[in-house]
Amino acid sequence: MIRCPVELLKKIFNLMLLASLFLVINLEAGQWQIPDSITTMPGGSKLPYREKDGVKEFHLIAEPVKKEMGPGFFVDAWGYNGSTPGPVIEATEGDTVRIFVTNKLPEPTTIHWHGIKVPSGMDGVTGLSQKPIMPGETYKYEFTLDQWGTYMYHPHYDEMTQIALGMAGFFVIHPKSFRGSQPDRDFLIMLGEWAIPPGSSKPIPSEMVNFNYFTFNSTVWPTTPSLSIKTGEKVRIRFGNLSMNSHPIHVHGTVFRETSNGVERFNFDAQFEDVTVNVPVGSVREIEFTMDQAGDWAIHCHKSHHIMNGMGHQTYSLIDLKLDSAEMDKARKLIPGFMLMGSKGMGEMFSHEMHSMPRPKNFMHYGTPGPFGTIEMSGMFTVMKVRDNPEDDKGGWYQNPPGTVASPASKEEIEGLLEE
Template identity: 50%
Template sequence: MLSRRGFLGTAALVSASAVSGRVQAASIPEAPIMDKVTMQPPLHPTSGPDYRPVVTLNGWSLPWRMNGDWKEFHLVAEPVVREFAEGMKAHLWGYNGQSPGPTIEAVEGDKLRIFVTNKLPEHTTVHWHGVLLPSGMDGVGGLNQPHIKPGETFVYEFEMKHSGTFMYHPHSDEMVQMAMGMMGMIVVHPRDPSFRPVDRDFVFIMSTYLIDPGTYLPKVNEMTDFNMWTWNSRVFPGIDPLPVRLNDKVRVRIGNLTMTNHPIHLHGHKFVVSCTDGGWVPESAQWPETTTDVPVGAIRAFDVLADNPGDWAFHCHKSHHTMNAMGHDMRNMIGVSKKDLAKAVGRLAPDAMVMGSTGMAMGEMEMPAPDNTLPMMTGTGQFGPIEMGGMFTVMKIREGLARDDYKDPGPYDYPKGTVAYKVDAPPAEAPRQNKPKESAKQTEMKAMKGMKGMKGM
């Protein structure tokens, strides 16, 4: 749900660099905010070139206003509360009510004027990651511009010279501010609507957090040992599914501002990487994949023909990235009898549960946990526990979806005879093969070894 709140007269206006036609503080547009955590409908253009708008997983696109030939946006950097999934919220920093911030959509050749108001307790800036623009608009605090102090509003003005997929994030105390969730996506559509068109266009950004169970605040100095692996600051089962009409051509744009790479895998289909943050990949240079690695500080967009109906897993293929918060120092107890151990532990901690001797499947387990903590593996499908978390969702391909219908279509109705099934009895054991006979050469070598042994007697 979009609401309006004005910042007229509440902030001083400073330009990010010397620009012509400097606007006045009284003309700052209002800043829309979002209070929902589900994917919002696509924001179709009302003027200018036509394009297929993107939809942001668990997010939205930032509305704008036209002021002459300038497309004006207003970002507000501020503390926010983000629900990772039902049962857990985090105190983050973000933009316009959410972390990550809203997606900024534009068209190749658009002139953008982006107002940035700082409501954080410290200074900030915004860097437009991958966008080719004048140096004074690049957003590196101290190098390209003064830092935006609390209560100030800066304006950035530049032309979007290239279509593609980009990101925005601070370049001001960025270790803290990015670790607190300050980031968002930018999608620039081609001016020619016939260039690489698709039927559905999804976008999200990956971020990671270390939040101790039962707490609300990320540890911003962590570099490697994260326990919340998120898409648009959501974890499974809180990540939106991707509803797709059968035989749609689909584009998925993925940004990575975590501390590690992510091999992103889609089940049931092959796809081609069509775009990076450096631009479009020529069609002659594309090759089919089912998994694409998204490096740190990069984007990858892939195109897929959704010609295989069903519910298809879509996830990072690093197994620990599809889990939620839990200690990482657990001992491997597989194969260890837990009978005696349970007695010993029970004397010290009567409520403790000894686990792990037969694996770590937890889909149907319930055990006490601190407030504001999610199970390590969670989610339920029509056949039982899915046992996933973190960077996991489902692409749901169905016949008959309307063009702009992005509602969850529910579980797939499998045609009769197309689901793996249990047999009543195991098949008869196949006869074991006889030991292969020795070759003549092997027999001769063995005899020679025996003779050498006899000579030494």
Template identity: 50%
Template sequence: MTSRRNFLTGAGAIAGAATAAAVSKVAMAALPDAVTQAKPDTMPPVVPNTGRPYSPVVTLNGWTLPWRMNEGVKEFHLVAEPVVRELAPGVKAHLWGYNGQSPGPTIEVVEGDRMRIFVTNRLPEHTSIHWHGQRLPNGMDGVGGLTQKHIPAGKTFVYEFTARRPGTFMYHPHGDEMVQLAMGMMGFWVTHPRGAHPLIDRVDRDFVLLLNAYDIEPGAYTPKVSTMLDFNLFTFNSRIFPGIDSMNVRQNDKVRIRIGNLSMTNHPMHLHGHEFVITGTDGGPTPKSTRWAEVTTDVGVGQMRQIEFVADQEGDWAFHCHKSHHTMNAMGHDVPTMIGVDHRGVARKITSLIPDYMVMGERGMADMGEMEMPIPHNTARMMGGEGPFGNMEMGGMFTTVKVRRDQKPGDYSDAGWYHHPAGTVAYEFTGTLPSAPRADVPARPAPGSKDVEVQIRKPSGRHLGH
């Protein structure tokens, strides 16, 4: 994590002057440091050392934005800027985001906190920030042209409001929204309860996942911003499997996963091996009378779902979107089907002339997961990720929840693959298969037979008027 202490030089100094002119009531010696993060790793939670205490969240393959206290106000500095995001090892995308990353850093506050958020625009066009789901003064809602002027390139605006209710929220632009969302501009916001809350339980592990999708052609780096539906990369926090970290927990930990969706389609999120309950939505914590156990919940566009479960079953349990093409990478909707045709030699010759040429394998798509098919540079395998038993043939919105009995308290490092007790793994049957039972089906009666129960008579005429 780095800090731009000299940010207020050159264009930054102009931005600071614009801030003071736009919000003259804000007294400040200088902006807070613009802290940035370039690594795509899951960073340790930020434990509060100023302000009200809370139990921090873990942003998978992301981080939490630090703050400073200024006369009782919690101050943050977000920088909207072009970024390079590693989607998976060896695969990068040229996106727009905040503070060096897409999605931007998670903002964590406590119910009742007064916040002051400085937003500096280093994009080539204007922007704004909408605080999705928050209750705040209308002029702080962040809709460019409606509730505020757009933030011009090179300028800094200030947002000030109080965290009025606990819950899980998001932030994203409301200026040239189609382009800026498609380029990855979004982030998570968590408001923790001020004290004991009748509908919000304490948990041992609290994870944050933001769902998004990109349309990046094989071999390319920049998303196509005019795409409406046919996206080919589906991500957790702008990472695709196998580049997504696992969620590591101790056996019998109470686990919360907060899921926000800023893609252009719904995602049925499915957990293996456990049942969960939905304890929160966009509107806040759900009444306990409305909660029931399930293993899949649909997260619609612009929605948030908060699920909780007790991780009482050891193992490496899959967690993924249940739309099958959302667990694949570099998936094109116009990929020709070549099942039954051995075209590998031809494909290699064509790829040397057309780098983004891709087709389905002759036996299905497993060939592509096993790297038998050539792929363009800077393109993730359609299905990848080596597991303890071979290729998992997954991509996109897929990760694992690793539940371990012997995980030490406070140590949530990756424990590696699960060692299954003897006799608990599916195995190949090598005996003699019995004959398959078949139902006795009577022979079909001959035409004209008296046993025929239905007679069909074709109407005469020319079917006029149909």
């Protein structure tokens, strides 16, 4: 028990001394630590670093990864340090970084630091800038960062296979001093495409066009976490794309400014307002906005096939076609790849009846429960949960104020409206 202020001061002094000693010991030992910033990759992690002789050291491990892409839907992917995308590398402009890369894949690999100015021999291109890192080997990359912004890393050996299986990650370089604006939330989303046959857990790396899973940070909704935002907060989202297609990402509930293509930041005059940001292959796009209105707001790719799961894209239209079951059987035999597409559209695919139909093992279904029935979107889709008090929110759906939800019109309201 502390009886007088002098004793209290002594106690505080001793504690501070102990804490600083502990800090010195830790720094000397080069303890691994997690970068301290608000930047987060929903569903992902950050790569720890340690300081050694004024250099920031990191350790990436290229390895096979069992990824839960959707609830109960597991994929045999490749990634880094147990995850796809790989953990976020974070450093600051001016830092010298030393990155150890251990190869635990069954084939060689390298790492290319996409967009980062490095010496030619650190650029990671197999055969051109270095020898491949053989399975079991650990290589060392070292360079000084004299730029800032949002960059990426990926292999430059057997790119088709390794990137298709999930090997990609963000490399965020924070500016040394304040530039532009400071958001309250700073999210990273890596866009991905996968071709995974129904019932299989193995993505097909040679697929070039016909993908059937589209992911934010290698997951589909509802495994992709929702983004928790407080009303009035300033939000930044950084999108990276190392897939085979561009992805126009549409944000509901706000108009955003496109503030950067990852390379530092556009001058304010060069920034522009938009509602959809197209993220080309091999590129980064950053957007910033303020969420003024509480609610559940969708954010998704606007290529409508990219918000579906497990969908075959070479089906025939049965809309308006009335076939009995014998005719259906005949059609199935006659037309290769013929599937049971709805005759009134595809909406019935999302119904609960469809969910009760037998389906292959390890298969991600089409719709998930929402506050008003089934949410049909999945794939490249998540929800921004904007709340006045996110701390009090139990993760449920937005409670709309009475009279603010679209509802059936009454007879009186539409009187005369439907007359010829």
